Amino acid sequence: xxxxxxxxxxxxxxxxxxxxxxxxxxxxxxxxxxxxxxxxxxxxxxxxxxxxxxxxxxxxxxxxxxxxxxxxxxxxxxxxxxxxxxxxxxxxxxxxxxxxxxxxxxxxxxxxxxxxxxxxxxxxxxxxxxxxxxxxxxxxxxxxxxxxxxxxxxxxxxxxxxxxxxxxxxxxxxxxxxxxxxxxxxxxxxxxxxxxxxxxxxxxxxxxxxxxxxxxxxxxxxxxxxxxxxxxxxxxxxxxxxxxxxxxxxxxxxxxxxxxxxxxxxxxxxxxxxxxxxxxxxxxxxxxxxxxxxxxxxxxxxxxxxxxxxxxxxxxxxxxxxxxxxxxxxxxxxxxxxxxxxxxxxxxxxxxxxxxxxxxxxxxxxxxxxxxxxxxxxxxxxxxxxxxxxxxxxxxxxxxxxxxxxxxxxxxxxxxxxxxxxxxxxxxxxxxxxxxxxxxxx
Numbered sequence: 351x352x353x354x355x356x357x358x359x360x361x362x363x364x365x366x367x368x369x370x371x372x373x374x375x376x377x378x379x380x381x382x383x384x385x386x387x388x389x390x391x392x393x394x395x396x397x398x399x400x401x402x403x404x405x406x407x408x409x410x411x412x413x414x415x416x417x418x419x420x421x422x423x424x425x426x427x428x429x430x431x432x433x434x435x436x437x438x439x440x441x442x443x444x445x446x447x448x449x450x451x452x453x454x455x456x457x458x459x460x461x462x463x464x465x466x467x468x469x470x471x472x473x474x475x476x477x478x479x480x481x482x483x484x485x486x487x488x489x490x491x492x493x494x495x496x497x498x499x500x501x502x503x504x505x506x507x508x509x510x511x512x513x514x515x516x517x518x519x520x521x522x523x524x525x526x527x528x529x530x531x532x533x534x535x536x537x538x539x540x541x542x543x544x545x546x547x548x549x550x551x552x553x554x555x556x557x558x559x560x561x562x563x564x565x566x567x568x569x570x571x572x573x574x575x576x577x578x579x580x581x582x583x584x585x586x587x588x589x590x591x592x593x594x595x596x597x598x599x600x601x602x603x604x605x606x607x608x609x610x611x612x613x614x615x616x617x618x619x620x621x622x623x624x625x626x627x628x629x630x631x632x633x634x635x636x637x638x639x640x641x642x643x644x645x646x647x648x649x650x651x652x653x654x655x656x657x658x659x660x661x662x663x664x665x666x667x668x669x670x671x672x673x674x675x676x677x678x679x680x681x682x683x684x685x686x687x688x689x690x691x692x693x694x695x696x697x698x699x700x701x702x703x704x705x706x707x708x709x710x711x712x713x714x715x716x717x718x719x720x721x722x723x724x725x726x727x728x729x730x731x732x733x734x735x736x737x738x739x740x741x742x743x744x745x746x747x748x749x750x751x752x753x754x755x756x757x758x759x760x761x762x763x764x765x766x767x768x769x770x771x772x773x774x775x776x777x778x779x780x781x782x783x784x785x786x787x788x789x790x791x792x
Contacts, residue, residue: 352378352502354447356416356429359391362446363418363439365431372415372429379418379443379499380409381492388413393440394420395492402436418443437492441526444495448528453482453505456635457527459512459520459558460535461551462681463628464489465656467535470632472509474649478641479506486656489513494523512558515707516544520554524561531638532562532586533569533631536624537576538680543709552576559584569634571627572597589638591630593623599637601630609633614643619653620660622688624681658783660685665790667768674774674782677705679715682775683722689773690726696769697729701758701785703776704737716740730765734758735780755781759788 354376360367377389383405386392392409394402394417403423410417416429418439423432433439448455456475458468465487472483482501488494489511501508512523524532537552545551556579559568564585570577572590581588590597602610607618609626611633618625629650636646655661658675673685682705689698700723708715720742723731730748733741734755743749748765752758762772762785776782 352500354378354391358446359416359443360431363431363433363442365433367416368430368432369426370429374415376415379440379496380414381440381496383408383412386412386414389415391415392417393436394418394423395436395440396420440492440499441495444498445526447499447501448526450503451501451505451508452503453480453501453507454531455508455510455527455529456531456533457510457512457524457529457558457562458533458535459514459524459555460533461538461540461555462678462684463535463624464511464513466625466628466659467533467631468509468511469656470629470650470653471533471635472507473652474632474636474641474646475507475509475639476652477645477649478636478639480504481507481509483509484511487511487513490515491519491523494526498527514554515541517550517554521557521561524558527561529558529562530566531569531635532558532566532584533635534558534571534580535628535631536571536680537574538678539708539711539715540678540680541707542711543707545709549576549579552579553583556580556583559586562586567638569631569638571631589634591627591634593627593630599630599634601626601633611643612637614647616643616647616650619650620655621692622660622684624684624688663786665786668762668766668789669769669771670786670789671771671773672783672786674703674776674778674780676778677703677776678708679705679719682719685773685775686723686726686728689771690728692771694771696767696771698727699730699732699762699766699770699772700728701732701734701762701772701774701782702738702741703734703780703782704740706737706777706779712737713740717742720744732758732761734776734782734785737780738776755784756788758785759792762789763792 356371380386380390381393392414421432475481482505566586568586572592591599604610661672724745731743732750
């Protein structure tokens with residue numbers, strides 16, 4: 351259990367307690383009264399659609415030991431710390447607690463594969479010792495400090511994801527975490543609407559490498575076109591990985607879902623070259639920390655894909671692969687290629703929604719994706735929504751444009767048969783998983 355002393359919390363935010371101090375120790379922090387636990391410090395955060403200060407009374411009713419609130423908020427019944435900005439206050443708490451860690455923090459960023467690599471790395475390290483990890487995709491200016499504040503002092507490792515939506519976010523978050531090991535996954539045109547070029551995205555991701563100290567390690571993909579740029583941005587030791595190339599750790603595809611790395615074999619939990627590349631980073635991390643290959647293999651065997659990432663199900667004999675959590679040009683191609691190459695007894699259908707946040711390259715990328723699909727072995731394509739209709743396939747025999755998910759589900763009902771397989775892929779905002787839900791209902 352986490353134990354924070356009232357005095358150190360006060361010190362970390364440079365404010366004195368009002369209305370007395372919490373009795374005993376504080377057992378954690380929470381910004382959500384739906385999940386807050388007795389003894390927690392409640393963080394009142396004002397968002398676009400809500401104000402956490404409206405729930406302070408609820409937090410104390412549920413046993414909160416104290417609350418971090420804005421300096422203008424009036425509350426006289428329970429212990430509170432008043433600060434100018436509660437988000438910065440939360441970050442200051444995390445910065446103070448970070449100094450008490452004895453474990454090794456691992457920071458992970460990139461355009462695609464962050465969550466998968468984070469889960470794989472954490473599973474591998476959990477074989478070696480107690481490992482804390484980012485819950486879900488708590489990887490932003492609020493999620494990262496919450497994750498840091500939840501790390502047990504006894505944890506040997508902390509594997510944490512760092513995300514971004516716009517320039518200037520990776521650096522401050524990396525500075526907050528102060529990782530001893532940094533891992534950068536594949537870089538592509540994700541969140542491009544906020545950046546002028548792909549190189550600008552790469553430079554932003556490189557901010558993680560900049561924050562790893564000279565005594566630390568950065569794991570980079572030697573195959574990446576941005577390898578040299580990122581390497582120039584770090585003073586840490588650089589460890590390289592490559593699929594079929596030249597690197598410190600070289601992965602080779604030697605059979606169905608089997609990756610060979612420097613003489614040892616590892617069974618992949620999912621199909622696809624992109625999964626092998628993600629797993630290669632976790633293998634390299636384990637080997638750098640002097641783990642035995644058998645231990646690393648055991649860790650990879652623990653991996654469970656997060657929801658809506660190559661999530662398999664079957665409805666009335668039709669097999670579905672729901673990968674509708676998110677999408678960008680690189681992840682779209684990786685998943686479509688893997689799906690196309692997979693063995694199947696029936697026909698293969700893909701249901702695609704739009705790729706959001708691409709800015710000025712939005713139309714070009716969707717058109718290019720249509721041409722890419724034309725060269726794949728798929729039997730039918732259904733595109734959904736305003737962005738989806740930009741994905742035009744001219745060589746596919748069965749191609750349908752649908753305004754919404756209900757119409758897409760109806761098209762599937764009319765065309766698929768038991769034994770067929772369907773891939774769902776789109777950006778999160780498209781909510782393409784509704785196609786599967788509506789197919790089940792009908």
